[in-house]
Amino acid sequence: MSRIYIEQLHEVAGQQVTLHGWLYNKRSSGKIRFLVMRDGTGFVQGVIAKGAVSEEVFARFDELTQESAFTMTGTVRAEKRSPGGFELDVTDLTILHIAHEYPITPKEHGTDFLMDRRHLWLRSSRQHAILRVRHQVIKSIREFFDGRGFTLVDAPIFTPAACEGTSTLFETKYFDLGSAYLTQSGQLYGEAGAMAFGKVYVFGPTFRAEKSKTRRHLTEFWMVEPEVAFNDLSDNMDLAEAMLEHVVQSCLKDRAAELKLLERNTAMLENVKAPLPRITYDEAVEILHKNGIAFEWGNDLGGTDETVVSQQFDRPVMVHRYPAEVKAFYMKRDPQNPKVALAVDVLAPEGYGEIIGGSQREDDFDALLGRIKEHNLPQSAFDWYLDLRRYGSVPHAGFGLGIERTVSWICGLDHLREAIPFPRMIYRLTP
């Protein structure tokens, strides 16, 4: 017989089951003992009535400390007042391991204290809920692309040349070949994939050695990067909004309990449905001016600028056609206005800023080569990338979505560090 987990209790109401898990907390009231077990899939209250169990079993209740491992056997009873809808009338209890005094208690702890104990902190209901939302985000992204005929193309983590200076790259010695650098984006490889498979997505960890200590920076973070042959900027925005709708609606549907536990006001998340508003960079600048910000055309939008723009909307907003000067060399210029690139950023509402950055790519060989020279990039390192414009070059577009930023926004977190199981930051490499 397969093991029963707490999240399955609705399937076995009225039956006798044995649950395996850990003590979340306990209390006594007269001749009744209450304990809350967690088993990783949920929480359930066990009720032990004196007289209904042997003295021995009753005594074991006293022994249990927070996070002690135990099994409890009993009858599953529907209980409306219980968060999960069920309780267990306990008839037997077995101790598996008595935990030492657990360092994480309901009192307030500092962030460093908790981060040093991240391997234990994961057991707390709040962290537990966040990471289940993370799983849902990743699962729904893959579902979205798999269901639309995209092929997964894993980009390499080790990349050869340092493209735009080494200051934000992690470097490692690579046998007799000199140095390898950890990828900052799989996009260029995704473009090669799109020419082979038509529609692809890259999904993996990426790395930035930025000396930044803000709440919006991790040195190691995950990104999904779709790339589609024959897509233009408009198709790219269609794809981005459809994906966002799928991801957010899937979390609202399948992670409602977690979002409730996180006390997330989901009003603005409910609004994430295609079509999303699309404004040009020029219109974004107008919004800034109207709000009294002395923003100069040609600059990139900073964090505050993004917040001011996104506050005008009750859902994510797409800002497109940025000045080419502030965007990457591989972005195609707008044929209608070569001063702007066919780029799009998606800004999340509620001050969460950019969650997606994308563009239509330059598909003309000469234009791309010129751009590489203008940026003083080593042409030899991009020769393979130029091949994609030598052999059957077609319009194509893609974008990157940061997983931790997305999870952080959906959960309503203050800091990216809670959106990944074991965060890595400039000052943190453990546990």
Added chain:
Amino acid sequence: MSRIYIEQLHEVAGQQVTLHGWLYNKRSSGKIRFLVMRDGTGFVQGVIAKGAVSEEVFARFDELTQESAFTMTGTVRAEKRSPGGFELDVTDLTILHIAHEYPITPKEHGTDFLMDRRHLWLRSSRQHAILRVRHQVIKSIREFFDGRGFTLVDAPIFTPAACEGTSTLFETKYFDLGSAYLTQSGQLYGEAGAMAFGKVYVFGPTFRAEKSKTRRHLTEFWMVEPEVAFNDLSDNMDLAEAMLEHVVQSCLKDRAAELKLLERNTAMLENVKAPLPRITYDEAVEILHKNGIAFEWGNDLGGTDETVVSQQFDRPVMVHRYPAEVKAFYMKRDPQNPKVALAVDVLAPEGYGEIIGGSQREDDFDALLGRIKEHNLPQSAFDWYLDLRRYGSVPHAGFGLGIERTVSWICGLDHLREAIPFPRMIYRLTP
């Protein structure tokens, strides 16, 4: 209207469609021109009859070189002799980009030549098929675990201490914290996850700086590592065989065309159904002796030994209870016989060797600490890991499955390098 891809032609038989893609090859026969377009989802033949199209369109056929990008419009016609079941009677053709002379031709090329052009080689039907099988393997693994209530726990890529010597670790400078090492396995983090979520899987790239040039080594490869609280070795083997069955049967079902193109004899793959044979290490040694191999009890099985053992079976075989000395420090000893560890390796048939390695983990604090000391490992680096035995320690088990080895086996490849889009080996870091 959404774009039509070649794999969707069966939905639009008899209708007029426009396809976007690249020229795979072409030929003439009297007044008829044939061209094969690939669009990343499949291949389809277009038929152009002189007189049915304008002279101009007919002339464009001559212009098209291998890998040139074009669109063709025409009527979808069922054609039994065609591999995909359909052909297109072309009424219009537009050239998007004429490719330079394509370097990869139907003639034989050396592996280095092809690997240097990996970004183009991906377009060849064989590489295309392999990587679609890879996608299926990854998709079916995630489906398997997601469908069984597992939570995805991404382990960190940057890890702090060099556990067992630095010789096979990639190292990178990490700000003021000294060095970070690229992960070789997410297992220890998976164990922390299992204590928080009950059932988890880690899925990501792992790294080994082995100076090995064999066909079975990559410096960067992907692994899935499930870990389950309350599972023992036997449960672990149940999980491994159920997962293998799901993955292989899913490839046979959904990637039949690709396996056919690869000329894979699928007889032994059809056999991958639970239960799989389970033998002890002792029984494996007996098999070796019966086959005239002078194998000494206590050694680890080498590649040849694995091949000899696996040749006795027409499906994967699980070998369990290895001598503890040749296995990792964290593996639990068999209470019945402390000389052996509760480890299991799964050997693929047809000489593909180990695809899974796993074990029940040591859950006793004192035993684990003793093992860490015996192996001269720095205790401070494992203090967080020991915490998992301080606070509610329970039996648990897990395993790791190498993605490239699995893809290589399912596709029947000679070398792991074809089982990943952009392979990294001791002598290869490009493109």
